[in-house]
Amino acid sequence: MTERHIVEKELAEPYADLRHQKQTANLGVWAFLSTEVLFFSGLLTAYSVYRFLYPQGFAEAGRHTEVLLGSINTGVLLTSSLFMALAVHAIRSGARRLMMLFLLITALLGLAFLGIKILEYYKEIGEGLLPGVFFTYAGPYAHTVEIFFFIYFMATGIHALHLSIGIGALFFLIWRTRCGSFTAEYHAGVEGVGLYWHFVDAVWVFIYPLIYLLGRNT
């Protein structure tokens, strides 16, 4: 494809050239991720305050999380980020089919993560740890355990929602590639979704030790 063809196909209003358009898209994703940091920071602050106020109850609650499944899921998500990075690497040298393969593997790893997460929720709800009417956990720290699991389900649930949106975006990229989009010269969409995917991975990197490794040292 000649450069003129790519410009005709990809350039949208109001941008003067593709470089301008790509940089704007990139900056837009960074701005969005910046607001996402603040979105998750509310949960992080709530967690910090309650953990500081009720250390024993939080440690007890942390020991009821599924550390094996959580650790496997961390590995799955870190590996998915590798394939996302490989997908961006592939399209930068114009390997469109290879990129589609890597995007598909990334999406499948994302789905595996969600599957394991559902298994975890199933076990925890079965143990009566879902806050509200189904909460049956008893003991001296029951109220604090309930607060912890409220934050747990909120944080991991919102994270899973983010991941689901990411998986949808990956399949959208695959579909767009099949329709003829994305070349070595212009692939801002792939880079944007990549940034988002790595961000969601990085959020989990912080969620993981705060939730699953809590109270394991006693």
Added chain:
Amino acid sequence: MTRAEPRRPLYFAWAALMSLLALTIFGGYLKLGGANLFISVAIATAKAAIIIAIFMKPARELRLGWVFSLGGIFFLLIMLGLTGADYLTRAQDLVP
């Protein structure tokens, strides 16, 4: 514009991330009291730094992108800092 960039840094980054994951699991079970939290957050920060430095590298061309991303972290620290300044100094009154 076709360029052959090495793929090796991506594999090294992945290996480092998996090693840090093993390290944080191991560290989580050591009986170190309050130091466990410090260690696990330090390892998480190192993992996030690897993700940003290597996996996100192609999308970090703009300096303004740095301003945007550091802005988010700056306000996160303000939120944690000011909330902590309140709760950490009067928690004794709240908890019997």
